[in-house]
Amino acid sequence: xxxxxxxxxxxxxxxxxxxxxxxxxxxxxxxxxxxxxxxxxxxxxxxxxxxxxxxxxxxxxxxxxxxxxxxxxxxxxxxxxxxxxxxxxxxxxxxxxxxxxxxxxxxxxxxxxxxxxxxxxxx
Numbered sequence: 303x304x305x306x307x308x309x310x311x312x313x314x315x316x317x318x319x320x321x322x323x324x325x326x327x328x329x330x331x332x333x334x335x336x337x338x339x340x341x342x343x344x345x346x347x348x349x350x351x352x353x354x355x356x357x358x359x360x361x362x363x364x365x366x367x368x369x370x371x372x373x374x375x376x377x378x379x380x381x382x383x384x385x386x387x388x389x390x391x392x393x394x395x396x397x398x399x400x401x402x403x404x405x406x407x408x409x410x411x412x413x414x415x416x417x418x419x420x421x422x423x424x425x
Contacts, residue, residue: 304328304414308398311419314388318423322383324398324416329355329379333400336381337412338372340394340421349407350396351383361405366392388423396421 310322326333337352352361353372360372371384385392396419399412 304333304400306398306400306414306416308416308419311396311421313422313424316388316390316423316425318388319384319386320388320421321385322396322419324381326379326381326400332402332413335401335405336374337399338383339397339399339409341397342394347397347409352405352407353381354405361407363407390423390425392421393423394421395419
């Protein structure tokens with residue numbers, strides 16, 4: 303079990319910014335891929351972004367391209383999701399996830415999950 307610890311959610315006005323953090327206490331091959339998903343009640347979990355620890359290669363969901371940015375800090379064992387130009391439709395619980403193998407945008411590809419952090423964007 304790899305406990306992922308998320309932080310950084312909150313309430314922000316439309317057009318504002320937030321940065322989410324995800325601490326990964328143990329980096330191994332099984333946590334080589336880090337991803338962010340989000341979910342609103344009654345809907346499926348949506349892929350937001352992913353990043354590989356080693357190369358730093360990033361991937362983004364279509365709805366956040368150009369506004370969100372994923373990054374990682376080796377020294378702090380932490381990945382970040384910088385969210386800019388936030389919109390009310392970005393309101394959701396955001397989850398950090400970790401997995402190995404090929405990096406993918408499906409939630410089934412990730413074995414470890416954080417507890418989730420609420421992001422609310424007011425209009």
